[in-house]
Amino acid sequence: MATYKAPLREIGFVLKDVLNVGQLSQLPAYSEVSDDMMIDLADEASKLIEDQIAAINHAADAEGCRLDGHDVTVPKGMAEAYKLYWESGWVGLSNPTEFGGQGLPYTLSKVVEEMLCSANVAFALYPGLTTGCFEAILASGDDAQKQTYLPKLATGEWTGTMCITEPQAGSDLAAVKTRALPQDDGSYLIEGGKIFITSGEHTMADNIVHFVLARLPDSPPGVKGLSTFVVPKFLVNADGSLGERNKLYCASIEHKMGINASCTCSMQFEGARGWMVGAPNTGIQNMFVMMNLARIMVGFQGLGQCELATQNAVAYAKDRTQGKAFNGQPEILNHPDVRRMLMRMKATTEGARVLAYETAMYVDIAHHHPDTAVREEAQDWVDLNTPLVKAYCTDSAFELGSEAIQVYGGHGFIREHGIEQIARDSKILCLYEGTNGIQAMDLVRRKLMLHGGRLPQRFFARVRGDLNGEAPLGFIVRPLSKAIDELESTTQWLQQSFKETPDDGAFGCVDYQRAFALTYLGYNWLRMAKAAHTQSDEVFRAGKLATAEFFASRMLSQVPVLLANVRQPAQNLMALDARHF
Incomplete structure (x- = not known):
């Protein structure tokens, strides 16, 4: 069975010796955060991730999620592990302290996310989408919305989703048909269906906050007529307590190639009450606040799977004996072709880690550096690197998953070894949050042209x-x-x-x-x-x-x-x- 051990030596080398993560302590927001403190916290997170979350990965994949009526049951052990994870403070690691988060660097949260995605990438989607929903409301919501939703989302006590895709509107958001009908009290009634909604329904949290892309009756056609709405599973009373169930439900769940412990839902909104986030017809801008950071998140999911594939292939090759290599040694590590595969896996994973971590550091600098010019340069790096992180790390995850199967030989094709799961889990990473072909178009058509080619x-x-x-x-x-x-x-x-x-x-x-x-x-x-x-x-x-x-x-x-x-x-x-x- 595939196992996971956090590569803390590698993580420390990249953070301290290659990227000098200690420079983040020069930012006023992180003046008390040293590089040693970040590595110690990563070490602490690794214990929970290795002991509790990695342990349920294979069984949860085999069991999958179940739909009973409109209720989704997640695999055994997932709810308990999620509760332990958010109560330990890991969901809110980089969220602002004013809403109950830890206020630590985004870079540190991504290091933890890499480990989480190696251990159990399906599990990682629950806190990952929650953080994305938090970021979208933080960026575009009004004060009342922030006070209502962010304290619960910041810690992970409530979970969040991103409701964009419809059967006729995948990457073409201009085709979105979900409607938002204005009401006299300032709310909207949301009508329509969404598909491929990660974490759309489950009972691991008391409430699920949906961030929904929809169209007002008088809006212009195309992407210019889209708005965003916060639509909770349970309505929230004025005192913060939960009220009646909103008029939305899970109509079906997808039976997928991989990430089977993550519930992927078709959601129906039948007059569900929602509240507009941001100004009318600015939905595409609001959604991309969430989407751009989500693309980095998916890149880290790919990095985590690269690490999982690499360390298991290396461990197997050191132990497996088969024939004799030219040097007379029986372990398959000594066969030239196996060594070639392992070197490629190591070179890819370790090089991609620097790319991903450096991008995360630029996010911290772009958000928190006091100098405008430094923030601008850091944002240029984030914009340039985002499609690279998303596409290269996720393409590599699927490729290295296949390479790991090849190292294992026929044993890699057998489910009991847990290696084929890496390939199954990784393929979706190349597809969602914009396919990797879309990332390439974003790089060439947009990022190369921005600011006169400055990036x-x-x-x-x-x-x-x-x-x-x-x-x-x-x-x-x-x-x-x-x-x-x-x-x-x-x-x-x-x-x-x-x-x-x-x-x-x-x-x-x-x-x-x-x-x-x-x-x-x-x-x-x-x-x-x-x-x-x-x-x-x-x-x-x-x-x-x-x-x-x-x-x-x-x-x-x-x-x-x-x-x-x-x-x-x-x-x-x-x-x-x-x-x-």
Whole structure:
């Protein structure tokens, strides 16, 4: 059975030695939060996550959720584990203290989230969506809404959802049909159906707060006519107590490929009372406050699954004996092809961790630094990195889940070993919160164009500034320098071609996104290699440098090929008639 042990040594190395997370203590909001304090808290969280939440992962997946009438029952042990998790303060780790949260860095909450997503990614969706709902109301709600809902959402005592998708409106939000009918008392009656609603119904919390995208009767068509509404499962009385059940219910639950312990609901709103959040017809802006941070959250879900796949594959390869390798050793770790897979898994997971953690640190800086210019630069990094984190970490989770099955051989295909669950659980991560193809379009069509192309230029300048001198890191400096040059020239080609022949840019955007992510990981491995040279632990140092060399020679070398694909014209392919398929 797949097991999980929090990689605290790796986490500490990235936070302290590579990214200097202690710099967050210079922000007024976190002046009393040291790097050692953050690592100690991560250690404390890991104990609960390993002992309680990882322990129910496989059984909960096998049992799944059940629908009885309109009530959803979650698998055995989930409700107890969720209660323990929120009562211990982990849901509200980075939420503001004024609403009952811990007020600690967002970065720390993401470190804990990575561990939680390795241990039990289906479980992680309950607090994850709750935090997203909290963030949306915090950003756009009025004072009364904040006082009514945020203290319970901040701690996780109540859970939250994001109700966007409809049968005819997946990524095309302009097609949303759910209606909001204004009432004399200032409330609205919500009419319509939503699908794929994570945590839409369960009894693990006293109330569920739905953040709903809907359309007013007199609103303009398309995305410009959408508004957002807070719609609780139980109405909340003036004194904060719960009142009658609202007119909404779960009509069905999905039977899915993975994340089976997470209830995915079709929700019906039949005159449910809701209250508008923000101004009329600003729903798309309000929802994307939640969506953008949710995309980073999903990236961390992918990172967690990468770690789970990697550590189980490595452990199995060290123990499993099968034939003899060329060096005469029986463990499959010594077979060259198995070692190749393991090195790829390590290089991907450890490099992606730096990408994800650095993005989280930029969120903290963008929100809390006293200098406007510093906040602006940090937000540029968040905007640039969000599609990279979401797409690369989640694509890698599915790929490494498959790689782990390959390392296990036939045993990986058998359910009792728990490895196939990684692939099943991970595939959805590539799809929800905007498919990874949409992330690539966001990167190319929006992020490359913002502020006159300022975002990628910050990246190119930053990396070139660290490419000083070769010895003893010439093995990665040389291919990284080539990758940066190729990436910059292709970026300029895309910025121009998207204006003239948008099909060319759109056709190549997924390859471009992968090339950008690999180049970013090359920069991460350069920094990790530099930091590894200062480590006194010889085994740790040698392992890091060997993995950096593997990435430089076997993975960074993919960048020029991917970018050559990007620059190929696509007009003939896009002109192909549907009958030719």
